[in-house]
Amino acid sequence: MKIIYSKKGSKLPFEERSRSLREDQPYSGDYWGAFSLEWYARAFPLWNTHNDAQGWVDYATQFNPVNFWLKDWNVRAWAYYEDYDNWKDTYGMDAVNAVYHSGHGGIDAQGVFRTPMGRDWGDLGTTVYSDKMQLGNEQVNYIFWSTCYSCRISEGHTPIRTWGSANKGFRMLFGYESTSVDSPNYGKYFWEEWNKGKPLSTAFCDASWRIHQGQSPAVVACGSDKDEAKNRLYTEREFHWEHVSTDYWYWRWYTADDNTRDPNYTFPKDMMIAELQPVEVDEQYVRSVVDSCNIEMKLPGEVAATREGIFSLKEGDIRAAFGENGEFEVKMAKPNLSNTEQISLRKARSLADKAVKEYSLDKEVGLTFDRVRLEGEGGGTKDEREREGPYMTGTTVQFKQVINSLPVLTPGAGEVTVSVDNDGVVTGVHASTRFIDKLTDRPKNTIAPPLDEGFLCRPRAEDMAGCRELLKKEWEKMVALWKARGKAPEKYAAVPGFTEIGYDIQGNEAVLAARQVMEVDFGDGYHKLYWVVTPLLG
Structure with a gap:
């Protein structure tokens, strides 16, 4: 191909x-x-x-x-x-x-x-x-x-x-x-x-x-x-x-269920960065994904890809898509949207755990349960005399990759998801995990000066309190930029459940970082969310 x-x-x-x-x-x-x-x-x-x-x-x-x-x-x-x-x-x-x-x-x-x-x-x-x-x-x-x-x-x-x-x-x-x-x-x-x-x-x-x-x-x-x-x-x-x-x-809409992983507040035993293996998406790689997911698909002689390397293959109801760094997504079956009786989260978790093993989604990577996404739908006539729903017709169980005992924090990266419908059929899987080449104490963008004693990688914080202080300083920089524009918001707060320590994937490297989400109230009913990220090695 x-x-x-x-x-x-x-x-x-x-x-x-x-x-x-x-x-x-x-x-x-x-x-x-x-x-x-x-x-x-x-x-x-x-x-x-x-x-x-x-x-x-x-x-x-x-x-x-x-x-x-x-x-x-x-x-x-x-x-x-x-x-x-x-x-x-x-x-x-x-x-x-x-x-x-x-x-x-x-x-x-x-x-x-x-x-x-x-x-x-x-x-x-x-x-x-x-x-x-x-x-x-x-x-x-x-x-x-x-x-x-x-x-x-x-x-x-x-x-x-x-x-x-x-x-x-x-x-x-x-x-x-x-x-x-x-x-x-x-x-x-x-x-x-x-x-x-x-x-x-x-x-x-x-x-x-x-x-x-x-x-x-x-x-x-x-x-x-x-x-x-x-x-x-x-x-x-x-x-x-x-x-x-x-x-x-x-x-239709997506929403997160309350069933989520507890945020990580602990540091790894060894303060290391991870060098990630580049992945070449070629015919051999595509065939390995198709085979591991147990789908019947004949590969075409050629396929058109975007400049980012994104392309998809389709055969009947089966679709396989590929992106940068070996990311792939396989749609295995059409969900039965007519079944509006929501599957239990316990059953969805069980099916997802089984699918991870069956389709080798945890091959050479560590995974931990992260959260559950629900897919809802509803409708009605324009005069609203007839109403449908709301129904939850799809459940997606998400896992996060673990590096050096800590979860990957980057949204959309280092993830495995398994989607099931209300019949209990696995309808699709997605993986954006990265193979680790090695863990090293030799950072790429920061270094202790020569003759200084101690490690080349030095923590900027010793505990979660120190991390919160670093995040606070990063946020203050953003507020200062608003002030420089002539107007700074006065009401903001961290969103519960989204402050933690882990690894942030940056290209072919995963670095130790703290992240949080801030919600800003701009007044007049206008709000926005902001990611705040700070490196923990310096």
């Missing part, structure tokens, strides 16, 4: 557009558009939204030019409301088939979503509201809200309640039930997951889970009835041009 690496993406994400549709768009391509805000007229600044949108735009524009990418002060209310949301057949939320917005997001008790703007315009103010939008009556079919609280499904909220009046024909909306991390990687990771052969909704949710496993991504799809909406939600993989009925809505 020959792997052909391309500087361009391996797959075009759009269906072929008909001649009649092409003739309706004389001024611009109308494929893509994006908004991102780090500076606001009245809200606190963010750090990573431009890079977030950049990752989404970079892949998209390999195939078709973007209509627009408006940032900061150029993002104003006119682009979100009916009169100008397709201005000059080029600019605005309804001017393109797929649109991406990265920034702050909030929601009120009545389910109205809001997001702040970069500058005032006319008499529309500096905040836009979901109940004043009318989207999908011109171009847009896919709306990505890379913000907090943009697609809530709990505490009395539903996507219908928030977006029902705004939807005039769009097919799908992507957002968050919860607060989310201010990260530069959502857009980039979305396309990486999509290139593994996944439907749009799965790619979005899996990309989010790689960033933080305490946030809850959510996606909703629409159709004329339940079957159409649900099928679109779980299978739509390309961006389509035709608008759809909004009579029925169906949604």
Whole structure:
């Protein structure tokens, strides 16, 4: 099997557009558009939204030019409301088939979503509201809200309640039930997951889970009835041009179960770093994964891969995907989504433990149980007279790699997951573990000066109290940067369960580090999460 690496993406994400549709768009391509805000007229600044949108735009524009990418002060209310949301057949939320917005997001008790703007315009103010939008009556079919609280499904909220009046024909909306991390990687990771052969909704949710496993991504799809909406939600993989009925809505989301590993507060006996073995993904490696997972799959003569080395193989309902550093994911069976009686966590854990051994997922690596992810779904008619769910239809058991007796802390790395449906069928496995070449006391980026006595690797803290002090100092640096921008938040706190000591994977090295998640309350209902990381050897 020959792997052909391309500087361009391996797959075009759009269906072929008909001649009649092409003739309706004389001024611009109308494929893509994006908004991102780090500076606001009245809200606190963010750090990573431009890079977030950049990752989404970079892949998209390999195939078709973007209509627009408006940032900061150029993002104003006119682009979100009916009169100008397709201005000059080029600019605005309804001017393109797929649109991406990265920034702050909030929601009120009545389910109205809001997001702040970069500058005032006319008499529309500096905040836009979901109940004043009318989207999908011109171009847009896919709306990505890379913000907090943009697609809530709990505490009395539903996507219908928030977006029902705004939807005039769009097919799908992507957002968050919860607060989310201010990260530069959502857009980039979305396309990486999509290139593994996944439907749009799965790619979005899996990309989010790689960033933080305490946030809850959510996606909703629409159709004329339940079957159409649900099928679109779980299978739509390309961006389509035709608008759809909004009579029925169906949604899905990821959420973490309370059953999680206790955080690690202990140091290893020996203060070492780990040198990791590089992995060459070739025909031999692919065949070894296929064989170890006991799947029947004929390898093609050649396969197209992205510049990052991501590609997927498919045979019937079986899909195998491969990424950097030997990461792989195998979908073995379709989950039975019609069984809505949730499997017990005890049974799911037992099936996962068995699968780890059966498929050699712990070969040459140590693993420890980490957490459980639940996959929920629900739906209903637009008038909300009929409601489905919420149901939990999938359970994913996650294990973390252990290095030098400590867990890997890096989200999306050093992980093994096993997914099961409510029938007790193992539907898929995923592994991003790394083989260890050796443990060494010779660090790459820090060293004790010559003639100093003691180890080359020296701990910057002796206990958890010392680690918390280092994390506090790292956080104070971020707060100082806000102050330098003229405005610093005053309310923030560490998120329980996400402060611990372990190994952080950086390229082909795993270094001892402490990590925590901070939640910031910016006021006016706007929140964000931030990862804080500090090395423990110096």
